[in-house]
Amino acid sequence: MSVPVPLVIGLDVGGSSVKYVAAALGSAPGDAPQVLRRGTLATPGRRPVAGLVAAVAEACGSDEVHALAVSIPGLIDSGTGRVIRVANLPELDGVALQEELASALSLPVRVINDGHAAAIAEARWGSGQGRADVFTLALGTGIAGAHVLDGQVRVGANGSAGELGHVVVEPGGARCSCGQLGCLETIVGAPALQAAWRDAGGSGSPVELLRAFGDGDPRAVAVVERAASALADAILTLLALVDPGCVVIGGGLASAPHRLVLRAAQLVAERASFHQVPPILPAALGRWAGAVGSAATALECLGEDALGATR
Ligand SMILES: [Zn+2]
Numbered sequence: 001m002s003v004p005v006p007l008v009i010g011l012d013v014g015g016s017s018v019k020y021v022a023a024a025l026g027s028a029p030g031d032a033p034q035v036l037r038r039g040t041l042a043t044p045g046r047r048p049v050a051g052l053v054a055a056v057a058e059a060c061g062s063d064e065v066h067a068l069a070v071s072i073p074g075l076i077d078s079g080t081g082r083v084i085r086v087a088n089l090p091e092l093d094g095v096a097l098q099e100e101l102a103s104a105l106s107l108p109v110r111v112i113n114d115g116h117a118a119a120i121a122e123a124r125w126g127s128g129q130g131r132a133d134v135f136t137l138a139l140g141t142g143i144a145g146a147h148v149l150d151g152q153v154r155v156g157a158n159g160s161a162g163e164l165g166h167v168v169v170e171p172g173g174a175r176c177s178c179g180q181l182g183c184l185e186t187i188v189g190a191p192a193l194q195a196a197w198r199d200a201g202g203s204g205s206p207v208e209l210l211r212a213f214g215d216g217d218p219r220a221v222a223v224v225e226r227a228a229s230a231l232a233d234a235i236l237t238l239l240a241l242v243d244p245g246c247v248v249i250g251g252g253l254a255s256a257p258h259r260l261v262l263r264a265a266q267l268v269a270e271r272a273s274f275h276q277v278p279p280i281l282p283a284a285l286g287r288w289a290g291a292v293g294s295a296a297t298a299l300e301c302l303g304e305d306a307l308g309a310t311r
Contacts, residue, residue: 006066006302007036009059010295011052012114012288013072015088018043018052019288020059023295032125033295037061038288048091049100056105068101069110069298071117071290078159081111087142087177108301115144115162116153117293118250118285123148124296126284127248135244136283137164138251139260141190142177147242165189167237169230187230188260190253196223207252210259228260232267239268239275250283258282 005024010033012019018041023033041058044051056068074086081098102109119136128134128148138144143165147154154161165185166178173182174192186192193206200219202209212220235247249261265280285292 006299007060007063008033008067008069008295008298008302009056009065010291010293010298011055011059011068011070012117012290012294013043013052013070013089014114015073016043017041018055019291020055021288021291021295022059022061022063022065023292023299025299032121033292033299035292035295038291043089045091048089049095049097049104052101053104065107067108067298067301068105069112069117069294069301070097070101071112071114071294072097073114076111076113076159078112078155081109083111110297110301112294112297113159114290116146116155117297118289119146119148119153119293120151120296121289121293122248122250122283122285124151125292126289127281128246131245133245134248135162135238135242135246136248136250139188139249139253140251143185143189144251147244164234164238167234169233184230184234188227193223193227193253196226210253214259224260224263228263228267231260231264232271235264235268235280236271236275239272239277243276244278246279246281248281248283250289
């Protein structure tokens with residue numbers, strides 16, 4: 001008799017699209033999940049729970065699914081899987097998503113933060129592979145961070161550990177979306193970079209700003225130097241508090257040429273005093289990291305007995 005494969009679904013919910021992977025256990029303990037299918041759907045607006053149930057049906061096709069994990073771009077109660085706040089998907093604010101999906105699908109379900117899901121994959125099977133202590137940063141519209149120890153994210157007492165984007169690097173600076181003044185996001189977040197580039201006389205997206213920096217455009221050099229300096233100060237704070245084995249930097253702004261990251265890494269090396277500067281590396285897994293990290297989380301919620309029975 002053939003042993004049934006425990007198929008799981010990982011969903012990565014973004015502001016405009018949901019990425020899904022249908023996956024099974026890797027061939028050896030510690031391997032990445034085997035991705036059997038993957039795809040992208042539009043993010044459901046109204047009635048988001050029903051929309052996510054439909055996404056699971058699309059992802060699993062005619063196969064039986066054994067567990068689900070969903071990553072959400074916002075703050076999650078890590079104990080209950082209730083969504084506390086999501087800036088880009090207000091329909092999910094306050095929704096007991098884990099409980100509602102588990103009830104609708106009769107499956108084990110986990111709901112996690114999207115930065116944490118991507119960090120799990122990147123730390124275990126991406127640039128952090130082989131290291132026990134990894135800090136990941138995702139540079140985009142916002143700046144997400146996660147500390148991954150032995151493959152598990154340290155979420156902190158209230159689920160908000162690792163929020164390096166909200167470390168103050170310019171006291172009295174611009175107002176951040178979180179309400180503080182001078183957070184890292186107010187200088188290095190994509191909207192802040194774009195505004196600074198426009199104020200300097202440039203045009204186009206932050207990716208074009210980074211290209212102009214590479215070409216030596218003095219206007220772009222001034223903007224990127226300020227951003228790299230702020231990022232370096234935040235990383236030095238991180239090294240002082242956490243002392244990670246490596247720092248992995250991904251997200252849209254890091255994948256388009258890595259110049260901002262490279263410059264920040266140079267400044268960290270110049271400014272470090274007592275700190276042991278770890279490798280500062282670009283992320284390796286790209287845009288599917290969140291869905292793969294969700295699938296890994298879904299496999300974990302099958303429990304040791306279910307996993308042991310299938311090996
Ligand atoms: Zn902030």
